[in-house]
Amino acid sequence: MSWQDFILAAGAWIFAIALLPSVFGKDKPAFSSSLITGSVLAVYIVAYISLSLWVAAVSVSITTALWFILAIQKYLIFRRKSS
Numbered sequence: 001m002s003w004q005d006f007i008l009a010a011g012a013w014i015f016a017i018a019l020l021p022s023v024f025g026k027d028k029p030a031f032s033s034s035l036i037t038g039s040v041l042a043v044y045i046v047a048y049i050s051l052s053l054w055v056a057a058v059s060v061s062i063t064t065a066l067w068f069i070l071a072i073q074k075y076l077i078f079r080r081k082s083s
Contacts, residue, residue: 005053012059019066023073031074038067 022028041064048057 001055002053005055008048008053008056009059012056012063016059016063016066019063019070023066023069028070028074028077031071031078034067034071034074038064038071041067 028034041060045057045060045064048054048060
């Protein structure tokens with residue numbers, strides 16, 4: 001494992017922790033922003049795996065999941081309001 005793996009993983013953990021208030025709070029980011037961010041991060045996971053940056057890949061997977069959770073939450077809120 002390289003030092004870059006741990007630096008990238010630490011950054012991903014910081015981003016994941018920063019997203020928790022949005023996941024558990026009332027206000028959510030826009031659906032499109034959440035979906036695009038989650039999708040781009042999913043591509044990063046593939047890149048990290050191809051470089052054998054396993055710790056970073058797992059950490060970014062968690063952040064990616066949180067962005068997709070936010071997208072789902074926003075979609076469900078929109079669906080509830082339009083019913």
